[in-house]
Amino acid sequence: MMEVIVMRGIKIFLTLGIACIVGIATGQVIQADSISRLKKNVDGKEVFQVNNPDRKKSPFTGMTRRHWKEAGLYLLSGAFSYVHQLNDPMKFPKQPGKSYPRNTGQVAVEKLEGLCRTMFIAGPLLKEQPDLELNGIKVGDYYRHQLSRLVDPQSDTYIAPRAENGGPSQTLVEFGGLAASLLTSPEIFWDPLSGEVKERLAKTMLSYGDGPTIGMNWRYFNILILSFYKSRGYTVNENLLKDLVEKSLSQYDGQGWYNDSPYYDYYSMWAFQMYGKIWSEYFGKKNYPEYSARLEKNFNDLQDNYPFMFSRKGEMIMWGRSISYRMGAAVPFPLMGLSPRPNVNYGWMRRIASGTILQFLERPGFLQDSIPTLGFYGAFEPAVQSYSCRGSVFWLGKLFLGLLVPSQSPFWTAAENEGAWQEELQKGNVYNKYVDKSNLLITNYPDIGASEIRAWCFSKTVGVYQGTENYTRLSYNSAFPWQADGINGEVSMAYVYKSGQTSWEALRMYTFKKYADGVYYRDAVFASNENVKLNLAEITLPNGILRIDRNTSSVASQIRLGHYALPAVSQALKERTLSVRGYKVKIVDNGIYQLALVPLCGWNKSETVYSKGLNPVSDKSVVINVEDTFDPSSNRDDIYGTLMLWKKSGEKWKNDELVPVTNINYSKGSGKVVLTFVNGQKKTIEF
Numbered sequence: 001m002m003e004v005i006v007m008r009g010i011k012i013f014l015t016l017g018i019a020c021i022v023g024i025a026t027g028q029v030i031q032a033d034s035i036s037r038l039k040k041n042v043d044g045k046e047v048f049q050v051n052n053p054d055r056k057k058s059p060f061t062g063m064t065r066r067h068w069k070e071a072g073l074y075l076l077s078g079a080f081s082y083v084h085q086l087n088d089p090m091k092f093p094k095q096p097g098k099s100y101p102r103n104t105g106q107v108a109v110e111k112l113e114g115l116c117r118t119m120f121i122a123g124p125l126l127k128e129q130p131d132l133e134l135n136g137i138k139v140g141d142y143y144r145h146q147l148s149r150l151v152d153p154q155s156d157t158y159i160a161p162r163a164e165n166g167g168p169s170q171t172l173v174e175f176g177g178l179a180a181s182l183l184t185s186p187e188i189f190w191d192p193l194s195g196e197v198k199e200r201l202a203k204t205m206l207s208y209g210d211g212p213t214i215g216m217n218w219r220y221f222n223i224l225i226l227s228f229y230k231s232r233g234y235t236v237n238e239n240l241l242k243d244l245v246e247k248s249l250s251q252y253d254g255q256g257w258y259n260d261s262p263y264y265d266y267y268s269m270w271a272f273q274m275y276g277k278i279w280s281e282y283f284g285k286k287n288y289p290e291y292s293a294r295l296e297k298n299f300n301d302l303q304d305n306y307p308f309m310f311s312r313k314g315e316m317i318m319w320g321r322s323i324s325y326r327m328g329a330a331v332p333f334p335l336m337g338l339s340p341r342p343n344v345n346y347g348w349m350r351r352i353a354s355g356t357i358l359q360f361l362e363r364p365g366f367l368q369d370s371i372p373t374l375g376f377y378g379a380f381e382p383a384v385q386s387y388s389c390r391g392s393v394f395w396l397g398k399l400f401l402g403l404l405v406p407s408q409s410p411f412w413t414a415a416e417n418e419g420a421w422q423e424e425l426q427k428g429n430v431y432n433k434y435v436d437k438s439n440l441l442i443t444n445y446p447d448i449g450a451s452e453i454r455a456w457c458f459s460k461t462v463g464v465y466q467g468t469e470n471y472t473r474l475s476y477n478s479a480f481p482w483q484a485d486g487i488n489g490e491v492s493m494a495y496v497y498k499s500g501q502t503s504w505e506a507l508r509m510y511t512f513k514k515y516a517d518g519v520y521y522r523d524a525v526f527a528s529n530e531n532v533k534l535n536l537a538e539i540t541l542p543n544g545i546l547r548i549d550r551n552t553s554s555v556a557s558q559i560r561l562g563h564y565a566l567p568a569v570s571q572a573l574k575e576r577t578l579s580v581r582g583y584k585v586k587i588v589d590n591g592i593y594q595l596a597l598v599p600l601c602g603w604n605k606s607e608t609v610y611s612k613g614l615n616p617v618s619d620k621s622v623v624i625n626v627e628d629t630f631d632p633s634s635n636r637d638d639i640y641g642t643l644m645l646w647k648k649s650g651e652k653w654k655n656d657e658l659v660p661v662t663n664i665n666y667s668k669g670s671g672k673v674v675l676t677f678v679n680g681q682k683k684t685i686e687f
Contacts, residue, residue, distance in 0.1 A: 045364035058416040061416065063354040092369065110390075111157045123188060123189065124184075176224050316329050324388060331399045334353055372393040486614055490625070495561050520537070522535075547642040559627065565621045606626045609625050638668070641661070
């Protein structure tokens with residue numbers, strides 16, 4: 001590669017040849033290669049390549065601010081491979097399945113979504129290099145031209161103002177995202193527009209921003225639209241603006257978590273916390289300092305537990321709806337650098353965020369047709385919601401709003417480190433963080449470097465995402481992404497009940513009871529038959545989970561429970577059966593992890609189930625299931641004791657690990673279960 005000497009203010013030229021990216025505001029020189037040099041081939045598929053990793057500043061990922069820019073360019077270049085002239089919309093190949101557009105009336109919003117969400121990446125890049133070119137197109141000119149086409153009735157991307165009786169819509173969502181880009185990068189996207197285009201945009205966007213919304217994270221879309229136009233001198237509905245900010249603040253439940261009416265999931269982070277931080281920095285501190293101060297406090301609370309939700313390598317947990325937004329979940333970490341605080345370990349925050357980027361960009365199958373798939377690691381239809389189109393995935397671009405953080409911020413200058421994983425989280429132990437009020441339990445397993453979460457779920461019906469695997473799993477683990485339920489009762493980390501002759505129903509109505517003495521308690525009933533119900537109690541172990549659950553059904557019921565699932569990856573799936581202290585132990589192995597399931601009591605059947613098309617990592621997978629046919633009129637105990645364990649592949653199991661319990665003493669009358677462990681310790685479960 002040729003040596004380049006760059007002075008402050010030199011432009012970027014990104015074509016098929018050599019690329020030079022220069023941080024204009026800081027004089028930072030970034031040596032980069034052509035887009036083709038940012039790619040490598042793994043198993044016949046394209047993945048992102050970290051060029052010239054900086055192992056001194058970032059010993060774990062090699063990624064610095066320069067590499068973040070390259071990752072953003074890598075993703076944005078895929079989107080621009082569909083743009084050959086300024087009139088071409090951001091429209092991408094539809095992924096087969098339930099995603100939209102499902103009719104021609106949805107195409108205009110599909111194009112709007114692709115446009116507004118790619119701006120999350122384009123804005124920060126353009127702020128540092130306004131002359132950026134991709135695929136022979138000047139990126140800034142393209143977005144400004146497309147904004148003018150949004151308000152041109154003759155354009156195929158025209159968006160009409162909201163009808164007088166129009167309700168909340170996907171258009172409001174996208175205009176909210178657009179307002180965030182206008183607010184953070186006005187010199188790129190707004191200032192160069194003609195007066196006529198500005199007036200038309202204001203009329204159209206304010207018709208949505210000043211209209212109805214939904215009482216959840218959607219309020220921020222209205223807030224951002226109204227705030228941007230107020231910042232530009234337009235008259236807006238300030239009463240509505242303040243009311244929506246106050247209502248959003250009222251959804252805060254402490255320790256970093258907002259209630260998204262009623263779910264707790266990543267929307268708390270990539271919507272409430274991210275938008276709240278952006279709004280505060282770019283508008284609130286100047287115009288509404290009291291609201292801003294409250295938002296800032298809520299944002300700072302993130303440090304209490306959110307970093308612990310990511311694995312040692314920075315991997316996020318597959319959990320909740322819209323999981324195709326993926327790395328967008330890590331956006332709070334770089335945004336911590338906008339207002340640096342001395343008690344934040346910025347090296348750990350960057351290690352997590354960079355690790356989350358690589359979790360996906362280095363995964364074969366993440367891209368298809370040069371665009372991220374709808375799914376998790378690759379295309380995965382069970383995880384897709386019908387409100388998503390192919391361009392929806394660029395919500396993940398919110399992480400690149402982290403490039404708004406100045407290069408001199410400690411988020412970028414601190415040496416990368418593993419934070420709590422280095423000394424606080426010791427192998428041979430398990431660590432729980434209980435989040436009060438939201439009742440979340442976050443668990444760290446140092447032996448495999450994984451994180452886990454137990455969260456809210458209560459849904460009578462199955463909706464677009466309500467009552468689905470996005471929320472119904474007993475727990476979610478960074479090492480074992482959730483597997484979809486099968487029609488024949490195949491189940492992973494959940495209970496299912498046979499509700500008819502052939503159909504199985506997953507448990508989806510949980511009521512949290514308490515977290516006490518290291519035990520997480522929930523009561524649960526099945527939606528189709530509330531006479532089938534369970535008391536659930538789980539204890540986290542250094543290498544897994546001990547479940548003590550009680551079947552309190554008043555009718556006969558056929559019940560199944562599954563361990564986490566293992567995908568087939570580097571080698572063939574293997575299974576074996578052991579007998580340890582009189583218990584039958586089933587173990588499966590995929591060459592990366594081993595999973596073991598030990599039925600301690602209550603179950604009358606265990607089996608290894610192989611599946612196709614249910615796992616987000618691989619088409620083929622395996623899970624261990626246990627089953628019971630329960631009859632409340634019998635005199636048998638109603639307790640299920642189940643050990644769900646794991647190890648890295650190749651490691652040997654000790655008997656004390658496979659069966660750490662020596663005695664289970666159940667008093668049916670009192671509802672107490674006393675567990676005695678091999679080390680002599682006792683634990684009492686009180687239902």
